[in-house]
Amino acid sequence: MVVHLPTIKQLQYLVALRRFGHFGKAAEACFVTQSTLSAGLRELETSLGLTLVERTRRVVRFTPLGEKMADKAVAVLRETEELAEMARAQGRPLHGELRMGVIPTIAPFLLPTMLPRLRAQWPELKLYLREETSNAACTALSRGQLDCVLLALPFNCGEVDSVVLFDDPLYIAYPSGEAPDAQAVAAADIDESRLLLLEDGHCLKDHALAACNRPELRAHAEMMGTSLHTLVQMVDNGLGLTFVPGMAIEAGILSNTGVDARPLGSDHNFRRIALIWRRSSARENEFRLLADALQRIMAELRPAPKRKAPVPTELPS
Secondary structure: OOOOOOOHHHHHHHHHHHHHOOHHHHHHHHOOOHHHHHHHHHHHHHHHOOOOEEEOOOOEEEOHHHHHHHHHHHHHHHHHHHHHHHHHHOOOOOOEEEEEEEOOOOHHHHHHHHHHHHHHHOOOEEEEEEEOOHHHHHHHHHOOOOOEEEEEEOOOOOOEEEEEEEEEEEEEEEOOOOOOOOOOEEHHHOOHHHEEEEOOOOHHHHHHHHHHOOOHHHHHOOEEEOOHHHHHHHHHOOOOEEEEEHHHHHOOOOOOOOOEEEEEEOOOOEEEEEEEEEOOOOOHHHHHHHHHHHHHHHHHHOOOOOOOOOOOOOOOO
């Protein structure tokens, strides 16, 4: 039996349909009509002599083989993109498109001051940003939907390389008049019954709890918030206390509030901000060049912190 090889376009259609679960949305993402995408997938199935997708009026359901094919298609498309990136990177580095993921506890505090300087240094770089939680960003990176990610270590993101940009200290935020007089707050002095944390998916919560080395804090947390800004407003209204990273304070998150912050007293009272990318990426030299630029920009924007003891790149399980 002769099996015809799938085309790159057909694989793109298959991956998009699996991602969106809807022919119209998948076609829109591929910049084609719905009929074109549907015909392309039928041609793929006909050439293979297999059914990959079960179609009904309301449901798009992948067959077990279709799921395996879609997983393989993701890897093939990623390798295809990296072939083109390898050729392009030999010309002008940091020229053209680059898709960067940024976690929510970094994006609003770092990007407004960082991006203008980066654009001035690399005017031909088209930087497309996507704000994601750490888990979602790492998944998108492994699937080739992102080229690199700006996040906080330690975090297990699979087979990646990284460059540390700077250390971001952690603080405890208190309602007005409730902050202790001490220069720093010991982890043992945190009242777990009043602690407000970010919801699951935000690595800042894990970093802060790991820094405190008090596992019971997670179980006793009073409430979960969707963002740092929400938590600060809750603290300002006397509902409890929370962890806030130094970059957020420098960016003015406590402005126009009565919230007071004190440094967390701990051996590892910081998170490590880093740029990461797939270990297999052909654009490693570009990412290291980008990391160097970001390090210089951040050195201009904030005083260099004292280096801490090495931190593992993964959180303990």
